[in-house]
Each structure stands twice: as structure tokens, then as C-alpha cells.
Amino acid sequence: METYIQQIPNLSLVASCKDAFEVMQVLAAQNVDVLLDINMPKLSGLSLLKTLQMKPSVILTTAYPEYALEGFELSVTDYLLKPFSLERFIQAVQKVETNTKVINQGIIINDKEPISGVFVKSDKQIIKINFEAIEYVEAYGNYIKIFTPQMVLTPQTLSEFITKLPHQFMRIHKSYVVDFEKIKMIEGNLIHLQHDVKLPIGKSFKKDVLERVQLG
Known part of the structure; x- marks a missing residue:
């Protein structure tokens, strides 16, 4: 499969994992698309x-055709029987490209009309948050904090x-996503936003951040 991926220009191998936990x-x-083997250790x-x-x-992908129905019930894009x-x-790759439009970092949306915001649950309410109002988002356990006004x-x-989220947002740390258009300054491993907000750049994300601002 790695050899096949290398032969297709618009594909890149992000990782090769030995089990489901990886x-x-x-x-x-x-955010990535996934080529997944059914028969994996620990968890299929x-x-x-x-x-x-x-x-x-x-x-x-699998050597066992009997799993095909269950796979399609889980809305997989295609099912490859080995070999x-x-x-x-x-x-199979063309099916992924035909069924969805892939935008930049693996963000997949239906390409009919621009989406201005997203609905989220908060307490007992369902709130619409416009993308332009979001400054940054912070991980908080199984929750997230969305910082708007x-x-x-x-x-x-x-x-x-x-x-x-649309392309203007980028993950800079395992705990933070920012609106790149709202960045005022990058200083060392810190990103400065509005209202004196300073967020750390994770070590594994710094290269992507610098490439985004064309300094890498």
C-alpha cells in the first residue's frame, strides 16, 4: 500500500500505524483521510x-469479503479486497475525491455554498458561532473553550x-487552534493575539506555523 501511495502525486503518507491506538x-x-486495515491487533x-x-x-482493506456489508454500514468510502x-x-482514491472536496489540511465539506459559522451545544442551548468571531479555541478535557467576545x-x-473550521484556522499546539488572520506577532515559541493573549506553539507544530507565515 505504501508503494501505491508513493505512485500517486496527490497522496502523501502521513503515518504507518501498527495498531488502532496509533x-x-x-x-x-x-486531519487526515484514512486507509484502514480491518485486521489489526488489540482493536479491529x-x-x-x-x-x-x-x-x-x-x-x-481486508482479505475477508464477509466484512464488506458492515463496512459500508459505517459509511466507508470504499472497500478493497486483498490482493x-x-x-x-x-x-478508491478517486471515490474519495469525487464524493467530497478536500480543502487544505484535510478539512472536508460539501462544496455548495460558503458556511459562515457552526452550531454548538452549550449548557442547555444550541448556539451559532460565526467563524469570524472566533479568536482561538482551547482544549479542556472532553470539552473545548471557544473564545469569541x-x-x-x-x-x-x-x-x-x-x-x-475553514482554512484560516490552524492548530498551533495540542491544546490550541487559532485564527491565523488574528495573529499580531510571533515571538519565539509564543503567538500574540488581540487583547494581550499569548499562546504557546507546540514543538511538533512549529514547522507548520513557520511555513504558514512563509518563514520556514
């Missing part, structure tokens, strides 16, 4: 999919929420 770590760190690929609240585009050819692999606390993870 896959979870990759999904928590960044199908079991992993059932645990994900926000599912990426998934191509399942499969390069031509069949390319067809007011702070909104909502029950979802940062990895889930970033998939709903």
Missing part, C-alpha cells in the same frame, strides 16, 4: 470506526471541532 493518536494530532479497524464521533474519509491492484486502488464551553474534542 491511528487514534494520528487522528488526534491532525471496524471497531475503531465505531469509536469515532467524527469519521474521516475511510478506505477499508488489489494499483488500478483498483486508484479507483465571550467564551463558550461545549462538549467536544479539539480534533473534532477543527474539522468544522
Whole structure:
């Protein structure tokens, strides 16, 4: 599969994981599409999919055709029965590209009309938050804090929420996502925002941050 990926120009191999728990770590760190093997140690690929609240585009691979129905019930994009050819692999990749529009960092949205905001649960209310009002978002356990002129606390993870955000937002730390248009200054490992807010840049995110501002 790695050889196939290397032969397709618009694909890149983000990680090769030995089990489902490594896959979870990759999904928590960044937004990616997934090529997933059903037969994995500790937790199967199908079991992993059932645990994900926000599912990426998934191509399942397996040597066992009997799992196909369950896979499609989990809304996978395609199902590859081993051994499969390069031509069949390319067809699966094209299905991902046809069914969804992939924008920059793996953010997937329906390409019909611009989306101005997102609805979130907060306390007993459902609130619409306009993207332009968001300055930054902070992870808070199984919750996130969305900082607009007011702070909104909502029950979802940062990895889930970033998939709903447009390109102007970027993860700078495992605990922070910022609106790049609202950055005033980058000083060492700190990002300065409005209202004297200073946020740390995570070591594993610094290269992406510098490339984004064309300094890397």
C-alpha cells in the first residue's frame, strides 16, 4: 500500500500505524483521510470506526469479503479486497475525491455554498458561532473553550471541532487552534493575539506555523 501511495502525486503518507491506538493518536494530532486495515491487533479497524464521533474519509482493506456489508454500514468510502491492484486502488482514491472536496489540511465539506459559522451545544442551548468571531479555541478535557467576545464551553474534542473550521484556522499546539488572520506577532515559541493573549506553539507544530507565515 505504501508503494501505491508513493505512485500517486496527490497522496502523501502521513503515518504507518501498527495498531488502532496509533491511528487514534494520528487522528488526534491532525486531519487526515484514512486507509484502514480491518485486521489489526488489540482493536479491529471496524471497531475503531465505531469509536469515532467524527469519521474521516475511510478506505477499508481486508482479505475477508464477509466484512464488506458492515463496512459500508459505517459509511466507508470504499472497500478493497486483498490482493488489489494499483488500478483498483486508484479507483478508491478517486471515490474519495469525487464524493467530497478536500480543502487544505484535510478539512472536508460539501462544496455548495460558503458556511459562515457552526452550531454548538452549550449548557442547555444550541448556539451559532460565526467563524469570524472566533479568536482561538482551547482544549479542556472532553470539552473545548471557544473564545469569541465571550467564551463558550461545549462538549467536544479539539480534533473534532477543527474539522468544522475553514482554512484560516490552524492548530498551533495540542491544546490550541487559532485564527491565523488574528495573529499580531510571533515571538519565539509564543503567538500574540488581540487583547494581550499569548499562546504557546507546540514543538511538533512549529514547522507548520513557520511555513504558514512563509518563514520556514
